[in-house]
Amino acid sequence: MAGTATAPASTGGRRRGRDTDGSSDVVPGAVRSPTAASPVTAYLFLAPYLVLFTLFVLAPILYGLWISLHDWDFLLPGKPFVGLQNYVDLFTPGSVTSGPFWASMRATAIFTVLSVPLLVALPLLVAVPLARKFPGRNFFRAIIFAPYVLGVAVIGILWRYLLDPNVGVLASVLDRVGLDSPPWLTDTPWVWGALVIPTIWWTLGYNMVIFLAGLQDISRELYEAAEMDGASSFQQFRNVTLPGLRPVLVFVVTITLLASANLFGQSYIITQGQPGRETRSAIMQIAEEGLARFNMGSSAAMSTILTLCLLLISLVMLSSTRERGAK
Amino acid sequence: MSNPLRTVSSLPLSRRGVLGMGAALGVGAAVSACGGGSAGTPGGQSATIAEGAYEGEKVTLAFWNGFTGGDGAYMKQMIESFNSEHDNIEVQMNTLEWADFYSKVPNAVASGAGPDIAAMHVDQVGTNAARRVIMPLDEFTGAMDLNEDDFASTVWNAGMYDGKRYAIPLDVHPLGFYYNTKLLQQGGITEPPQDRESWEAALTGMKSKGVEYPFWATATWPAHLIFISLLGQFGGSLYDEEATQATFASDAGVEALTWYASHVKDGFSPANVANDAQAQAFRQGRDAMTWDGIWMMNEWAKVEGLEWGAAPLPTIGDEPAVWASSHQLTVMQQKSPDENKLHAARDFLAYLSENSIEWAKSGQVPARNSVRESDEFAGLEVQSTLAGQLENVIFPPTIPGIGDVTAPTFEQAVNTVVLGKADAKTALEDAAKKADALLEDNRQKYSA
Numbered sequence: 053m054a055g056t057a058t059a060p061a062s063t064g065g066r067r068r069g070r071d072t073d074g075s076s077d078v079v080p081g082a083v084r085s086p087t088a089a090s091p092v093t094a095y096l097f098l099a100p101y102l103v104l105f106t107l108f109v110l111a112p113i114l115y116g117l118w119i120s121l122h123d124w125d126f127l128l129p130g131k132p133f134v135g136l137q138n139y140v141d142l143f144t145p146g147s148v149t150s151g152p153f154w155a156s157m158r159a160t161a162i163f164t165v166l167s168v169p170l171l172v173a174l175p176l177l178v179a180v181p182l183a184r185k186f187p188g189r190n191f192f193r194a195i196i197f198a199p200y201v202l203g204v205a206v207i208g209i210l211w212r213y214l215l216d217p218n219v220g221v222l223a224s225v226l227d228r229v230g231l232d233s234p235p236w237l238t239d240t241p242w243v244w245g246a247l248v249i250p251t252i253w254w255t256l257g258y259n260m261v262i263f264l265a266g267l268q269d270i271s272r273e274l275y276e277a278a279e280m281d282g283a284s285s286f287q288q289f290r291n292v293t294l295p296g297l298r299p300v301l302v303f304v305v306t307i308t309l310l311a312s313a314n315l316f317g318q319s320y321i322i323t324q325g326q327p328g329r330e331t332r333s334a335i336m337q338i339a340e341e342g343l344a345r346f347n348m349g350s351s352a353a354m355s356t357i358l359t360l361c362l363l364l365i366s367l368v369m370l371s372s373t374r375e376r377g378a379k
Numbered sequence: 380m381s382n383p384l385r386t387v388s389s390l391p392l393s394r395r396g397v398l399g400m401g402a403a404l405g406v407g408a409a410v411s412a413c414g415g416g417s418a419g420t421p422g423g424q425s426a427t428i429a430e431g432a433y434e435g436e437k438v439t440l441a442f443w444n445g446f447t448g449g450d451g452a453y454m455k456q457m458i459e460s461f462n463s464e465h466d467n468i469e470v471q472m473n474t475l476e477w478a479d480f481y482s483k484v485p486n487a488v489a490s491g492a493g494p495d496i497a498a499m500h501v502d503q504v505g506t507n508a509a510r511r512v513i514m515p516l517d518e519f520t521g522a523m524d525l526n527e528d529d530f531a532s533t534v535w536n537a538g539m540y541d542g543k544r545y546a547i548p549l550d551v552h553p554l555g556f557y558y559n560t561k562l563l564q565q566g567g568i569t570e571p572p573q574d575r576e577s578w579e580a581a582l583t584g585m586k587s588k589g590v591e592y593p594f595w596a597t598a599t600w601p602a603h604l605i606f607i608s609l610l611g612q613f614g615g616s617l618y619d620e621e622a623t624q625a626t627f628a629s630d631a632g633v634e635a636l637t638w639y640a641s642h643v644k645d646g647f648s649p650a651n652v653a654n655d656a657q658a659q660a661f662r663q664g665r666d667a668m669t670w671d672g673i674w675m676m677n678e679w680a681k682v683e684g685l686e687w688g689a690a691p692l693p694t695i696g697d698e699p700a701v702w703a704s705s706h707q708l709t710v711m712q713q714k715s716p717d718e719n720k721l722h723a724a725r726d727f728l729a730y731l732s733e734n735s736i737e738w739a740k741s742g743q744v745p746a747r748n749s750v751r752e753s754d755e756f757a758g759l760e761v762q763s764t765l766a767g768q769l770e771n772v773i774f775p776p777t778i779p780g781i782g783d784v785t786a787p788t789f790e791q792a793v794n795t796v797v798l799g800k801a802d803a804k805t806a807l808e809d810a811a812k813k814a815d816a817l818l819e820d821n822r823q824k825y826s827a
Contacts, residue, residue, distance in 0.1 A: 123824065125510065125824065126486075126489065127485055127489055127510040127511060127512065128509075128510060128824070128825075147816075148813075148816045148817060148820050151813075152787060212654055216653070216654065216656050216659075217649075217651050218595075218649050218651065218652055218656045218660065219656045219659040219660055219663070235650070235651040237651065237653045237654055238598060238651040238653045238798050239651065239798065239800075324599055324653070324654060326598065326599065326653060326794060326798070327598075327794065327795060327798050327800055328791050328794055328795040328798075328800065328801075329787065329791050340783075340786075343482040344478075344481065344482060344783055345780065345783045346485070346510070347824070
């Protein structure tokens with residue numbers, strides 16, 4: 053992921069200093085010569101992207117930060133500057149915004165912790181056999197990927213009617229064998245199942261496809277060598293597949309983490325935040341604050357905090373895997 | 380899904396729609412995008428429009444609403460008739476889910492891409508008036524020769540904000556009491572119960588004759604509307620007169636909620652009824668009695684073989700009271716008011732109001748007295764039965780932001796109590812504290 057080979061020459065000196073493992077093919081002189089021109093060149097090449105990045109990513113982020121420092125309703129004449137008050141409120145127990153916000157952060161955290169390991173492990177378990185060549189594998193791949201093309205509204209209503217403890221399909225099946233359905237939609241801990249299970253069913257195929265692509269990149273020869281050494285298929289998985297997939301694995305964990313932290317539709321439709329407001333996600337709370345109560349200032353402050361949390365987690369993850377890579 | 384108030388999500392969200400490190404900023408970006416290009420708030424406009432029907436050049440009016448269910452077809456029908464009767468006015472209708480509607484319309488109006496006319500719920504009128512999304516209509520009503528005598532007074536007064544008229548009421552939609560005739564008979568009940576005694580007799584009567592659950596007490600929509608009705612029946616109210624304080628945690632509130640939740644405890648309702656399950660059960664003939672919006676009547680009518688009737692809500696407390704809402708017709712603020720359009724809009728609103736008998740068929744009670752008292756309306760059995768509750772309806776006060784106080788406060792309290800996770804007194808008191816803070820927050824925001 054470090055991408056040392058493509059380092060522009062302007063930073064070549066520093067790069068060399070840091071990459072002490074010294075991949076010998078990066079010859080300083082060879083890199084320096086074409087860029088004797090100007091350090092601006094790289095930025096000129098980047099310019100088209102930078103324009104879009106500034107316009108659609110950087111500017112909205114900065115504008116969002118600016119909004120978070122105000123009592124901001126875009127339709128009201130007064131948008132008083134309040135400094136960090138929106139943030140202070142969020143960290144003051146008992147304020148209008150802090151209780152609901154941290155409760156929703158907690159719900160998002162629970163969902164993320166429950167869903168991410170399963171959303172990484174299960175697609176991998178499915179991808180390994182489906183990477184082999186056998187008749188009908190495209191059929192299986194297609195079937196597993198299929199739910200991913202559905203919208204969240206569709207899968208939400210579908211699972212709601214499957215899981216409803218009184219009028220749902222599952223309840224009716226259980227009833228026939230004399231069992232009661234658990235309160236999937238209204239009581240803890242069942243509600244978490246009603247959020248996590250449909251999410252796995254829905255998005256498993258996406259991670260599977262990424263793993264399939266990653267598996268193709270692992271050289272056959274490594275497996276052959278391992279076999280020669282008498283490694284069992286589990287040992288091959290443990291010592292060839294997993295290390296070979298490391299960069300892909302890091303990528304999958306990161307995007308799954310971010311996607312899970314953006315939970316909205318499932319709890320909006322399947323559990324409707326029940327019981328009480330226990331399964332309301334952070335995004336639901338942010339949307340309600342900003343787009344229903346039109347308090348864009350505190351809503352933007354909530355977004356910022358959520359972003360910082362996710363940035364922090366992602367950085368910890370990325371740096372921990374980089375260290376291992378350097379071993 | 381003909382429920383006109385329900386906020387069923389249709390957000391076309393893809394879970395991976397936004398990836399990468401900046402994903403969480405999506406909302407921040409969305410929020411900030413709203414601010415773009417709308418720095419200028421339209422000032423107070425006053426419309427001086429000529430008397431009589433609009434006779435100028437052809438204009439097109441955009442009419443937005445949230446009639447996404449069966450009700451949309453009726454509205455479309457009325458618009459088609461209006462268009463065919465007016466050569467120089469063309470009304471174009473645009474329908475969004477109500478939840479999207481209330482967040483999108485203000486943006487659209489601010490950026491000059493909004494509708495000319497919109498229908499909205501009565502509890503949103505104050506918010507949209509304060510945020511200058513809609514304009515005062517006093518000139519309109521003068522020219523249309525409308526006044527309080529033409530409407531049910533509660534619903535007419537609900538369109539006022541800050542001493543000015545912002546909305547013309549189209550309809551009133553109260554809760555109603557629906558019953559399954561067969562199951563009632565099975566329990567030996569000949570008349571739909573109308574007071575506490577007969578209600579409880581009906582429950583035990585049916586239960587003893589094999590109706591497992593005679594009244595499915597849902598923990599979600601419309602449980603909080605049932606609560607508002609019962610609260611009024613026991614002599615309580617949601618807020619004090621100025622809406623500065625929540626008063627729903629009163630003895631009346633506790634009694635109302637305890638009574639409603641007792642159906643679960645006493646085994647007359649299954650536990651964990653959520654997300655439309657009670658409506659589903661009523662369709663399937665498993666739920667004998669249900670309290671739901673008047674608009675649900677067309678849903679029941681669709682079910683083949685379901686024998687059902689409608690009656691006013693039984694009076695469980697001391698006096699009759701029932702929750703209701705109302706669709707109100709509003710005209711949007713325009714950056715540069717177009718007199719022709721405003722004139723045409725006035726004709727259209729007058730037409731909708733005068734011809735609201737068509738609208739009544741979608742499961743509504745017309746707000747206009749002349750329509751409600753017509754023979755044709757008397758012929759609509761369910762609607763006219765439930766219209767009998769009109770003098771007892773409870774509307775929320777028309778103050779800005781009031782619609783947003785509901786969900787995080789007493790709606791949540793009702794949910795947890797019905798699910799058996801809290802007792803009524805504690806839950807309502809907690810919710811009232813939250814509501815007080817939110818009301819105070821709104822007051823500061825809208826007075827600035």
